[in-house]
Amino acid sequence: MADSEKLPRLILRNFLSLQLCKELEFIHKSCCTVGYRPNVFSTTLAHLLATNSPHLIMPFVPIRESLKEKVEEHFGCEYELFVEFTGLISWCKGASIGWHSDDNRDYLKQRDFAAVCYLNNYEVDFKGGLFYFQDGEPSTFAPMAGDVIIYTADNKNVHSVGEITEGERLTLTLWFSRDASHDEDAKLLSSLSEYALNISDGAIPLYFPIRASxxxxxxxxxxxxxxxxxxxxxxxxxxxxxxxxxxxxxxxxxxxxxxxxxxxxxxxxxxxxxxxxxxxxxxxxxxxxxxxxxxxxxxxxxxxxxxxxxxxxxxxxxxxxxxxxxxxxxxxxxxxxxxxxxxxxxxxxxxxxxxxxxxxxxxxxxxxxxxxxxxxxxKDMLKSLPHWQTYQAIFSLPQS
Incomplete structure (x- = not known):
């Protein structure tokens, strides 16, 4: 039996530094909008671009790369995956989700793997909100800042999240797909190229955010x-x-x-x-x-x-x-x-x-x-953009 079948999930403790967790918390609490379910708030990379804050995608870039490598290594699918979605998501009092798998809706069938990075601490910054798996071990996951849980987005990992009873539970969530047509980078690069043209023409302010509707x-x-x-x-x-x-x-x-x-x-x-x-x-x-x-x-x-x-x-x-x-x-x-x-x-x-x-x-x-x-x-984003456009992928440039 393949390792991916034996181990349909992977837990990485202290994968993100506390400093990086705080930086992502800053971005989310400064930029988020009302989310996709009750008592949930979200900050997507597309939203950052749309509100004149594309530079704030830079802290995400090395995380996306590192997590993609971890997923490919653990599940034996090197060079097969694309990042389909990257977003900061917070769950406040009353938020919860019942048992489900991440591919149980037709419009999500393209998702193969999920990675959830926890940015704050259970029982310190929030109460409730435990992550549960229906089968296998661990059955319950109490998140701490810096921890990551990776799992296959299928019926091997039916899961739920307990109700938040106090505070704000903050995560960075990524989904990965083998389907190139759902590559998030291609969509982001299209918006970034347009942004670069506008900024060179002086059509938009250099770095001040613009409020959405x-x-x-x-x-x-x-x-x-x-x-x-x-x-x-x-x-x-x-x-x-x-x-x-x-x-x-x-x-x-x-x-x-x-x-x-x-x-x-x-x-x-x-x-x-x-x-x-x-x-x-x-x-x-x-x-x-x-x-x-x-x-x-x-x-x-x-x-x-x-x-x-x-x-x-x-x-x-x-x-x-x-x-x-x-x-x-x-x-x-x-x-x-x-x-x-x-x-x-x-x-x-x-x-x-x-x-x-x-x-x-x-x-x-x-x-x-x-x-x-x-x-x-x-400055770092504009320096990276020509390389991203050449390779049609968003990645970290080597430090000079």
């Missing part, structure tokens, strides 16, 4: 046609981290705007507010602000001693009229505070301590560190 960020999705209840997930993530936003346009956020009108303002220039203080620094849109805030928490220990460069920091106290406008806006785009807190409000002990010691000067330094990080990724 409002319904992609509204939870629950069934309310996205009328926005009568629920919340915008970008605003909610900022809010649970202690931030509000104020429009740069003084005429914005005034009654009688409805939710759909206010949501349009999330794609326009704004300022960040914390407590009763406003940072006089203009962010391009809420995604720009959200990336910087999440970068701040990711790089918190480094930011404490960072040297501030560029313009001096300026923070002003909110006036009573500004506070009223912020409260009105919050009521329009965060109708369900409790639901937002339940899904995004879980913080580890270390983050709680750091949040209590928030410092505007340290945060302001993070803006420039974020720009340097993004520019370096973009």
């Amino acid at each position: 409002n319904n992609m960020y509204w939870f629950p999705p069934e309310e996205a046609s009328m926005f009568r209840s629920g919340f915008d997930i970008c605003y909610a993530r900022l809010h649970v981290l202690g931030f509000d936003i104020s429009a740069s346009d003084k005429k914005s956020y005034l009654p009688p705007l409805d939710s759909s009108c206010n949501l349009k303002l999330l794609g326009k220039p704004l300022h960040l507010v914390r407590g009763d203080e406003l940072l006089v620094w203009e962010f391009v849109n809420i995604l720009h602000a959200l990336q910087v805030v999440n970068f701040y928490y990711w790089k918190s220990s480094e930011s404490e001693t960072a040297e501030v460069k560029g313009s001096p920091i300026k923070v002003i106290a909110l006036s009573e009229s500004q506070r009223q406008k912020l409260d009105f806006f919050e009521a329009a785009v965060l109708k369900d505070h409790q639901s937002a807190e339940t899904r995004f409000g879980h913080l580890t002990h270390g983050k709680k301590i750091f949040e209590q010691s928030f410092n505007w000067t340290r945060f302001f330094a993070t803006i420039f560190k974020w720009e340097a990080y993004i520019c370096n990724l973009q």
